[in-house]
Amino acid sequence: xxxxxxxDAAVSQRQxxxxxxxxxxxxxxxxxxxxxxxxxxxxxxxxxxxxxIPAGRFLWRSFRARSYDDYAAVVACEYGSQDxxxxxxxxxxxxxxxxxxxxxxxxxxxTDVVIHTRDIERPLGIPATxxxxxxxxxxxxxxxxxxxxxxxxxxxxxxxxxxxxxxxSAGDGAxxxxxxxxxxxxxxxRPAALGDLGGEGAEMLANRIG
Numbered sequence: 001x002x003x004x005x006x007x008d009a010a011v012s013q014r015q016x017x018x019x020x021x022x023x024x025x026x027x028x029x030x031x032x033x034x035x036x037x038x039x040x041x042x043x044x045x046x047x048x049x050x051x052x053i054p055a056g057r058f059l060w061r062s063f064r065a066r067s068y069d070d071y072a073a074v075v076a077c078e079y080g081s082q083d084x085x086x087x088x089x090x091x092x093x094x095x096x097x098x099x100x101x102x103x104x105x106x107x108x109x110x111t112d113v114v115i116h117t118r119d120i121e122r123p124l125g126i127p128a129t130x131x132x133x134x135x136x137x138x139x140x141x142x143x144x145x146x147x148x149x150x151x152x153x154x155x156x157x158x159x160x161x162x163x164x165x166x167x168x169s170a171g172d173g174a175x176x177x178x179x180x181x182x183x184x185x186x187x188x189x190r191p192a193a194l195g196d197l198g199g200e201g202a203e204m205l206a207n208r209i210g
Contacts, residue, residue, distance in 0.1 A: 001137045003106055007098040009134035010110040014095040016129040017117045021088055029084045034119040034190050043116050044087055045080030050109060051094040055101050104148055111138040111150060115188055118181055128181055135180055136168055142187050143170040151187050155208050159201045174201030
């Protein structure tokens with residue numbers, strides 16, 4: 001996808017997710033997501049932080065905290081502690097923002113919101129609202145061996161991925177087949193999706209993510 005299309009897909013996915021969030025109950029906002037130790041509200045907090053905090057400031061604070069992941073987790077929970085209505089209003093205000101972080105570019109925020117949409121929807125039993133082209137781009141990125149910050153290259157090495165619900169495949173080696181969503185979640189370390197995968201490579205992938 002071209003840069004403009006990646007931006008458009010990210011905006012569209014945020015808007016789709018906002019539509020889902022707008023109908024959640026307080027119990028659902030406080031439910032566990034697929035992200036370890038994060039509630040639904042914390043996942044939304046994370047998605048808001050990457051739009052609300054300038055990239056340079058985010059990276060500098062991560063450096064001071066000596067860990068990008070640790071800082072991201074802290075600030076996600078800080079934002080997530082806000083009233084859901086306020087958090088959702090902020091997300092809606094920022095949803096059309098087009099960001100391209102250094103090195104990784106616009107594919108990173110697109111991939112982030114695609115994955116986190118299902119981190120929220122799946123445990124709540126909500127059908128997927130994924131942008132088709134955005135999902136395709138996220139799969140290409142995460143299964144391509146160079147998804148910095150998302151998937152270690154060794155996790156997908158020697159595996160061939162084939163989606164059963166869209167015309168998409170990637171890689172060479174032992175077959176891992178399943179829905180596009182399940183493949184994306186599994187390679188990004190979501191064990192809940194492993195049961196939806198088949199092929200001789202599925203067990204290899206499961207062993208790699210523990």
